[in-house]
Amino acid sequence: xxxxxxxxxxxxxxxxxxxxxxxxxxxxxxxxxxxxxxxxxxxxxxxxxxxxxxxxxxxxxxxxxxxxxxxxxxxxxxxxxxxxxxxxxxxxxxxxxxxxxxxxxxxxxxxxxxxxxxxxxxxxxxxxxxxxxxxxxxxxxxxxxxxxxxxxxxxxxxxxxxxxxxxxxxxxxxxxxxxxxxxxxxxxxxxxxxxxxxxxxxxxxxxxxxxxxxxxxxxxxxxxxxxxxxxxxxxxxxxxxxxxxxxxxxxxxxxxxxxxxxxxxxxxxxxxxxxxxxxxxxxxxxxxxxxxxxxxxxxxxxxxxxxxxxxxxxxxxxxxxxxxxxxxxxxxxxxxxxxxxxxxxxxxxxxxxxxxxxxxxxxxxxxxxxxxxxxxxxxxxxxxxxxxxxxxxxxxxxxxxxxxxxxxxxxxxxxxxxxxxxxxxxxxxxxxxx
Numbered sequence: 001x002x003x004x005x006x007x008x009x010x011x012x013x014x015x016x017x018x019x020x021x022x023x024x025x026x027x028x029x030x031x032x033x034x035x036x037x038x039x040x041x042x043x044x045x046x047x048x049x050x051x052x053x054x055x056x057x058x059x060x061x062x063x064x065x066x067x068x069x070x071x072x073x074x075x076x077x078x079x080x081x082x083x084x085x086x087x088x089x090x091x092x093x094x095x096x097x098x099x100x101x102x103x104x105x106x107x108x109x110x111x112x113x114x115x116x117x118x119x120x121x122x123x124x125x126x127x128x129x130x131x132x133x134x135x136x137x138x139x140x141x142x143x144x145x146x147x148x149x150x151x152x153x154x155x156x157x158x159x160x161x162x163x164x165x166x167x168x169x170x171x172x173x174x175x176x177x178x179x180x181x182x183x184x185x186x187x188x189x190x191x192x193x194x195x196x197x198x199x200x201x202x203x204x205x206x207x208x209x210x211x212x213x214x215x216x217x218x219x220x221x222x223x224x225x226x227x228x229x230x231x232x233x234x235x236x237x238x239x240x241x242x243x244x245x246x247x248x249x250x251x252x253x254x255x256x257x258x259x260x261x262x263x264x265x266x267x268x269x270x271x272x273x274x275x276x277x278x279x280x281x282x283x284x285x286x287x288x289x290x291x292x293x294x295x296x297x298x299x300x301x302x303x304x305x306x307x308x309x310x311x312x313x314x315x316x317x318x319x320x321x322x323x324x325x326x327x328x329x330x331x332x333x334x335x336x337x338x339x340x341x342x343x344x345x346x347x348x349x350x351x352x353x354x355x356x357x358x359x360x361x362x363x364x365x366x367x368x369x370x371x372x373x374x375x376x377x378x379x380x381x382x383x384x385x386x387x388x389x390x391x392x393x394x395x396x397x398x399x400x401x402x403x404x405x406x407x408x409x410x411x412x413x414x415x416x417x418x419x420x421x422x423x424x425x426x427x428x429x430x431x432x433x434x
């Protein structure tokens with residue numbers, strides 16, 4: 001949990017439902033859809049070209065197909081995916097009424113930056129409660145504090161009797177957690193629903209080298225179908241166009257860089273992001289993990305080796321990186337409940353090199369399950385921030401590998417924490433004030 005918001009607070013109420021919550025005094029009600037009980041935003045707002053932090057609360061009647069916290073929250077996830085948001089985290093979140101609601105954390109590009117959307121889903125009596133807050137990623141800490149205080153202060157009048165759920169409409173359960181006596185939804189399908197789909201040209205490595213050099217060989221651009229010419233990046237004599245020249249400058253004189261490397265079995269790949277204050281160019285191979293590979297089918301090996309080159313606003317690059325590494329909701333499970341918390345470093349390195357490496361002696365059931373799954377191993381670093389070495393699996397969650405001399409640990413990492421790490425790598429100071 002983050003610290004409480006600073007400054008004076010006031011309570012906003014929805015006359016229709018009787019629901020209310022506390023927000024900072026600089027959040028005031030603004031016009032919004034009639035279906036939403038409370039719509040609030042920062043007032044005054046004198047920056048029309050910047051994203052305006054906002055928050056809304058709606059209370060709807062529960063129905064048999066949407067009357068449990070996970071029914072409600074997984075439907076919100078589906079709605080976010082349909083709108084093109086990248087859903088990064090889904091977790092339990094304490095409710096003022098006791099028990100837990102659900103928190104969903106998503107990101108999306110807008111107005112030249114990365115926007116963070118925080119949602120809280122709860123069922124109180126016969127009412128569905130949805131609280132949504134949006135803010136620039138650079139204001140993550142302050143926005144999270146406001147969101148968390150709003151959830152903690154949320155008052156909803158007691159409604160009618162609870163609605164009985166339709167058994168056919170309940171989310172599929174996570175079998176690993178079910179075996180431990182926890183009934184929580186299976187989140188593994190979210191990763192493949194938000195693949196990395198580049199929008200820019202697919203270039204050969206020699207074409208990217210030409211962009212680095214600032215000029216393509218004439219013989220490479222004499223044909224109109226040559227990749228650099230077809231993409232509008234070079235003319236017939238090899239001279240770069242305006243867009244090609246911009247890409248060349250970004251690649252050769254970046255203000256900062258981000259590098260991501262990944263492997264999945266015998267498949268390897270990388271993403272490199274060169275950032276200027278305003279624009280960034282992303283050069284990426286196919287994501288090694290087939291679950292998030294959105295490159296599409298290719299007709300030949302030559303095409304399969306091409307690099308996707310995208311130019312985006314610098315502050316929206318984080319979304320592309322999150323998609324390439326497949327950051328998505330996953331339950332965090334401790335590995336050392338009944339086994340060693342540390343392993344020999346050589347054993348972990350052996351597992352990274354060979355998936356057939358035997359499970360360590362005395363391993364807990366959770367570690368044995370992680371060990372037996374396919375690993376997507378990835379590392380991310382920037383020219384201004386240290387990197388992490390991460391392991392993503394289908395159903396055992398996300399783990400960071402930490403080496404300490406002869407010993408190593410596989411540390412479970414909540415995906416919301418991993419999101420904040422990627423935002424810092426992308427250049428955001430996540431503690432900026434609203």
